[in-house]
Amino acid sequence: MLSVALAGKPNAGKSTFYTAATMADVDVANYPFTTIDANRGVTHVRTECPCLDREKHCGHEHCHDGKRYVPVELLDVAGLVPGAHEGRGLGNQFLDELTNADVILHVVDASGGTDAEGEPVEVGEHDPVEDLQFIEEEMDLWLASIVERNWESVERASRSPDFDIDEQLTEMLTGVGATELGVARALRGLDYPEDPIQWTDDHREALASDVRARTKPIVVVANKADVAPPENVQHLKERNEATIPTTADGELALRKGVEAGVVDYDPGDPDFEITGEVSDDQRAGLERIREVMAEHGGTGVQEALDTAVYDVLEHFTAYPVEDETHWTDASGQVLPDAHLLAPGSTPRDLAYAVHSDIGDGYLHAVDARENRRIGEDHELSEGDVVKVVSTAN
Ligand SMILES: Nc1nc2c(ncn2[C@@H]2O[C@H](COP(=O)(O)OP(=O)(O)OP(=O)(O)O)[C@@H](O)[C@H]2O)c(=O)[nH]1
Ligand SMILES: [Mg+2]
Structure with a gap:
């Protein structure tokens, strides 16, 4: 979540x-x-439910007359x-x-x-x-101190013949919550020595604040x-x-x-x-x-x-269904689930968001609004209702 x-x-x-x-x-x-x-709990973000485009509202417990509430984790x-x-x-x-x-x-x-x-x-x-x-x-500064604490292991790794500084830094930073894409973009914009022994605190702090800004x-x-x-x-x-x-x-x-x-x-x-x-x-x-x-x-x-x-994370809501005509799951619930997906997500990403088995067995997908098959590279967007066909369902 x-x-x-x-x-x-x-x-x-x-x-x-x-x-x-x-x-x-x-x-x-x-x-x-x-x-x-x-404190760790569940709250919701609010969006317009696709049921607004149907004759009848979906009646979901998280939909109030078309105001749809989608769960996210909240940390205090x-x-x-x-x-x-x-x-x-x-x-x-x-x-x-x-x-x-x-x-x-x-x-x-x-x-x-x-x-x-x-x-x-x-x-x-x-x-x-x-x-x-x-x-x-x-x-x-917190992230910079983590980078500094781990620097010895980067230096040690640099003795290996197939050492790659970008790979090492990516591994370290994704371990503390940064995304691979965020690290890659940060590294592209920075000037730094290939040899970790030549790194200074300034290099480490610049890397840390750039990665932090991109991933938090x-x-x-x-x-x-x-x-x-x-x-x-x-x-x-x-x-x-x-x-x-x-x-x-x-x-x-x-x-x-x-x-x-x-x-x-x-x-x-x-x-x-x-x-x-x-x-x-x-x-x-x-x-x-x-x-x-x-x-x-x-x-x-x-x-x-x-x-x-x-707005800031630019996520959007997509709704997986089993029946593309009635927009229901096997038990007849209309629009049973809502998933928040990152920009650029495809039907296969939605399949993985539902369950890793569904994602692994992904065959194809149907846009339930248009009632037609959509390609694997099709980028989904806000309010899409999608039937995923998988060997796992
Ligand atoms: N006037 C006003 N007071 C508020 C508002 N929100 C919170 N407070 C008050 O601010 C005080 C601190 O609220 P908390 O929610 O405990 O603050 P916190 O940030 O969790 O504080 P720590 O746990 O000590 O870090 C309490 O007396 C609240 O009633 C608000 O919107 N308006
Ligand atoms: Mg508090």
Whole structure:
């Protein structure tokens, strides 16, 4: 499953975002380092279900009137402080936790109500723009330290006659979560000696930060937008295009309202309805959330996840079916599964996403929208419904 990680300084709202997005019960409090052990759960990205093009909606448990929710993994780690790669704060084990993440949501306290270490201060006192850079720096330095730690083995390998530095570096870096393509592109753009003994720390750091930027892209979550001075959000947006203002707290309140049966809201909607009995205080709280949503087009929590997966990673959703006419599986469920695929994925990639046996036995595929066979090199795209024919099914 695709993996999204929440990172950021302590007290920015990572666990609140995580709770809202997964509805799992975790500790949230207004002091630094509330989270010590990482939380791992399932949330969803939102897209339009292909059933919108049919007479009847699919009735899938993750489809609400054509709003389709596709599972991704969400990771909530302890707060990071500058110097974490050297063990400051709760140390570098949390950088290790980010190894398997495909994309990072950097949760920033846009209100300026916490300092660089996450200690509460007056709202507006701290400039959140100052927090932007350090996460990237910590991740870069963390990766550089791994490269350095492994350098002896690269030097040892270089004594072998068939030594190839690119191969060695690819092996090392894919071992800590980088993709082969990301490493290859980074190496192409860098100038470095063939002999590992001639490498300096600068070479290693340049490699690490290039690989990190290519394989761990970052979306900025400008959280606590409900209390943030508007210019703070503006400044964050100017610094990073992929900045989404959020109120994680607001999203959490809405989801709790839905759970209690008093609010009608689907994650990612621009607005909500109060449908049950609420106290005057609750109503006032909900109306404040509505104002923030009106300003930003929603609470931002769903939008941040969608931006990370669909815009930054450029993934798309494809739907495997067994019956190409009814778009069902063997039990008759319409559009039973949704898979997130990387750009350029083909029907065989979808087959592998379903199951490695299906992929191994791949014979051909049928586009169920058009009801015709599609070639092996055909690049799938968002909303494709595909019947895979395999010796394994
Ligand atoms: N006003 C406002 N407060 C929020 C929002 N999101 C979180 N908070 C508050 O910020 C404080 C910290 O929230 P957490 O979710 O525990 O923060 P964290 O980033 O997980 O903190 P650590 O685990 O210590 O790293 C809590 O008091 C939350 O209620 C929001 O959108 N708006
Ligand atoms: Mg936390």
